[in-house]
Amino acid sequence: MTQTTGLKTPSLEFFKEVNRTFPKTKEILAHKAAGKKVFGWLCTYVPEEVIMAAGTLPIRITGYNQEMDLEDGNAYLYINNCSFSKSCLQLGLRKEYDFLDGVVGGSTCDGARRLFDLWRYYLKPPFFQVLTVPRKTTEQAHELYLSQVEDFKKHLEEFTGLSITDTALLQAVKVMNESRSLLKELYSLRALPEPLISGQETQEVLNASFRMPKEQFNTVLKELLTDLKQNALGYKPKARLMLIGSVLTNAEFIKSIEELGVIVTTDELCTSTRYWSDPVVLEGAKSPLAAIAHRYLSNFPCARMYPSTERFDRIVKLAREAKVDGIISETIRYCVPYAHDIPLLSDRLKAENLPLLTLDVEYGTSGSGQIRTRVQAFLEMVEARK
Amino acid sequence: MSETKKTVIDSLVRAVRLVGRMNKNRADAAPSEQLYYSMLDKYFSNVLNAKQQNGFVAAHTVFFPVEILYAMGITPLHNEVTTWTTAMLLGNQMDFITAGAEAGLAPEICSPHRGLAGGYFKKMLPQPDAVLWTNLICDNTAKSGEYIAELTGAPSFFLDHPFDKSELENQYMQSELRSLIAFLEKTSSRKMDWDKLSQSVAEMDKQIKLQTEIAELRKARPSPMSSRRFLELLTIDYMFAGQPEATQYLTMLKAELAEKISKGIGAVNPEKFRLMTLFILPSICYHLLMVFSPNSVRSVLWNRFFRFGSTTRWILLSHWKAWLKRVL
Numbered sequence: 116m117t118q119t120t121g122l123k124t125p126s127l128e129f130f131k132e133v134n135r136t137f138p139k140t141k142e143i144l145a146h147k148a149a150g151k152k153v154f155g156w157l158c159t160y161v162p163e164e165v166i167m168a169a170g171t172l173p174i175r176i177t178g179y180n181q182e183m184d185l186e187d188g189n190a191y192l193y194i195n196n197c198s199f200s201k202s203c204l205q206l207g208l209r210k211e212y213d214f215l216d217g218v219v220g221g222s223t224c225d226g227a228r229r230l231f232d233l234w235r236y237y238l239k240p241p242f243f244q245v246l247t248v249p250r251k252t253t254e255q256a257h258e259l260y261l262s263q264v265e266d267f268k269k270h271l272e273e274f275t276g277l278s279i280t281d282t283a284l285l286q287a288v289k290v291m292n293e294s295r296s297l298l299k300e301l302y303s304l305r306a307l308p309e310p311l312i313s314g315q316e317t318q319e320v321l322n323a324s325f326r327m328p329k330e331q332f333n334t335v336l337k338e339l340l341t342d343l344k345q346n347a348l349g350y351k352p353k354a355r356l357m358l359i360g361s362v363l364t365n366a367e368f369i370k371s372i373e374e375l376g377v378i379v380t381t382d383e384l385c386t387s388t389r390y391w392s393d394p395v396v397l398e399g400a401k402s403p404l405a406a407i408a409h410r411y412l413s414n415f416p417c418a419r420m421y422p423s424t425e426r427f428d429r430i431v432k433l434a435r436e437a438k439v440d441g442i443i444s445e446t447i448r449y450c451v452p453y454a455h456d457i458p459l460l461s462d463r464l465k466a467e468n469l470p471l472l473t474l475d476v477e478y479g480t481s482g483s484g485q486i487r488t489r490v491q492a493f494l495e496m497v498e499a500r501k
Numbered sequence: 502m503s504e505t506k507k508t509v510i511d512s513l514v515r516a517v518r519l520v521g522r523m524n525k526n527r528a529d530a531a532p533s534e535q536l537y538y539s540m541l542d543k544y545f546s547n548v549l550n551a552k553q554q555n556g557f558v559a560a561h562t563v564f565f566p567v568e569i570l571y572a573m574g575i576t577p578l579h580n581e582v583t584t585w586t587t588a589m590l591l592g593n594q595m596d597f598i599t600a601g602a603e604a605g606l607a608p609e610i611c612s613p614h615r616g617l618a619g620g621y622f623k624k625m626l627p628q629p630d631a632v633l634w635t636n637l638i639c640d641n642t643a644k645s646g647e648y649i650a651e652l653t654g655a656p657s658f659f660l661d662h663p664f665d666k667s668e669l670e671n672q673y674m675q676s677e678l679r680s681l682i683a684f685l686e687k688t689s690s691r692k693m694d695w696d697k698l699s700q701s702v703a704e705m706d707k708q709i710k711l712q713t714e715i716a717e718l719r720k721a722r723p724s725p726m727s728s729r730r731f732l733e734l735l736t737i738d739y740m741f742a743g744q745p746e747a748t749q750y751l752t753m754l755k756a757e758l759a760e761k762i763s764k765g766i767g768a769v770n771p772e773k774f775r776l777m778t779l780f781i782l783p784s785i786c787y788h789l790l791m792v793f794s795p796n797s798v799r800s801v802l803w804n805r806f807f808r809f810g811s812t813t814r815w816i817l818l819s820h821w822k823a824w825l826k827r828v829l
Contacts, residue, residue, distance in 0.1 A: 222664035225640045247664035255676040262669040449609045455644030458605030
């Protein structure tokens with residue numbers, strides 16, 4: 116069996132501790148104690164740089180790290196809303212996010228929009244905004260999205276009483292781009308023939324990135340990268356897998372896969388590569404804000420975007436780069452955009468000779484029981500092909 | 502249309518004509534009902550005969566601005582109404598839904614869109630010349646159009662409807678409409694008839710007013726309109742928006758309802774209960790509507806979805822109208 120949890124460095128332990136204490140992490144509470152504001156954002160189409168440039172800490176709203184009994188979520192949301200939106204709402208209703216000064220979302224999917232409706236109605240955050248996010252990336256769509264980001268900036272300035280300067284935006288871009296660059300480096304260590312970090316460990320790092328100031332995150336991530344390069348022994352997996360799909364924050368799910376002797380060497384999730392993949396490119400942009408807006412709309416697309424071929428192309432490219440033997444797709448139950456992509460994506464991956472296992476899961480699932488059995492069967496098939 | 506293979510449209514035309522003939526013989530059949538079935542007959546016959554008549558069929562999802570298609574001489578094929586009408590009249594909804602599962606769509610995806618995809622996957626629905634869709638009214642619609650386009654291999658256009666109604670969102674919608682028209686002109690080799698589109702926009706004004714007046718009339722006690730006819734109103738709106746026949750239908754219906762109210766005639770007598778549903782009535786199980794028929798519970802369904810859902814559509818119609826006016 117492959118070693119899957121052997122890496123123990125202070126930096127990784129630090130990230131795990133952040134996740135253990137989320138939502139009320141020490142880092143968030145320290146920011147609040149300093150009299151600064153904290154904003155929660157939902158969906159990768161919300162530009163964190165704008166929030167940061169207002170001196171505000173952006174943190175990602177997620178649900179419970181584990182699959183939970185969602186009594187409140189089920190009571191307020193329809194049965195056919197995804198468990199991610201229910202889990203987020205339940206945390207909100209139980210006042211786990213009561214430190215938030217604002218909530219920002221994108222008009223991305225039905226589940227998110229219903230969650231925003233209820234969040235605004237019941238939790239009444241002091242600041243609330245939903246950005247219109249076009250589903251296309253045409254020139255007109257970029258113009259529209261930029262106008263949304265400009266409106267968001269203006270709204271934020273009114274709320275905080277601060278002017279968001281180009282200098283502050285450029286500084287935020289610098290910090291965020293550094294995060295992206297460091298995460299890219301981490302992924303390159305993950306994709307080595309003998310990966311220096313597992314998928315489970317990587318997810319811990321990613322989760323922490325949503326839940327603490329980015330400058331601090333970058334510092335600790337640099338330490339981790341140094342530790343990995345100097346001290347880590349490479350994993351020797353019997354197979355290399357890729358994990359794709361919607362939102363996933365429970366690293367235990369990946370652990371349960373990797374305990375079968377494989378390493379998830381790359382991924383394509385809302386909470387992984389799609390979050391960090393593309394940098395903000397300032398060259399040639401009309402303004403820092405225009406560069407930020409352009410990056411967010413043309414970033415690695417999620418399943419809501421049209422056409423889906425760009426998502427598929429990028430998945431194939433990532434799979435080739437990380438030399439994976441197979442792909443596992445996790446779709447949260449009732450996540451319509453991702454579920455709809457499955458038939459076309461299956462055809463595409465078949466044509467690319469990339470085996471695919473599709474799993475319908477609830478958000479937060481740890482991947483035990485039937486899921487584990489299905490993954491085992493898939494691995495047998497993958498290994499037989501090698 | 503590029504195929505002559507028989508599809509559900511053949512059966513649908515026969516069924517619509519049969520129901521139309523049966524209706525004529527009903528003592529209480531309203532003239533508006535007869536008009537409705539003749540409109541359906543014409544609609545599906547146009548689809549059926551498109552190939553022979555050198556027509557161009559555009560399959561589209563719900564809440565698509567069909568006014569544009571009519572103004573360009575393109576034959577519309579409303580995906581959702583076509584499948585729900587086949588479900589009602591032919592009772593074959595499970596064939597569609599099973600085919601959707603075979604096409605690989607998960608059970609969590611709503612059954613109308615699984616059925617739609619299944620219909621095209623199994624070629625139960627005709628091969629269109631173009632596939633058009635919007636993100637109205639849910640994620641299912643936004644995604645199913647792309648899948649249908651892939652399944653059919655037809656040229657396709659996705660009309661991206663913005664989330665809100667700011668000035669820039671209006672401008673975005675206009676650019677989308679212009680792109681749609683350019684796409685249709687290129688793929689169909691037909692030109693937009695702007696005068697015809699202007700007439701449709703003017704007709705929409707009348708239809709919005711009539712729909713509002715009909716909704717008001719339905720509130721009378723006893724209610725003059727049976728719940729069964731609710732789907733007619735939706736169908737008229739979805740399939741014939743901006744067309745003179747739709748105005749004619751709505752005008753007739755309004756007059757019939759007003760007459761019933763003046764005579765104190767309700768759809769059911771006596772009217773014991775007044776119910777409200779929150780969404781579309783179950784078109785795949787029309788029998789459920791009969792549960793509320795005069796000889797059983799003696800009730801009147803007053804459909805909230807119709808009132809508010811249709812209001813939503815009217816709001817959309819107003820937007821289409823505003824956008825189309827600015828495109829004109």
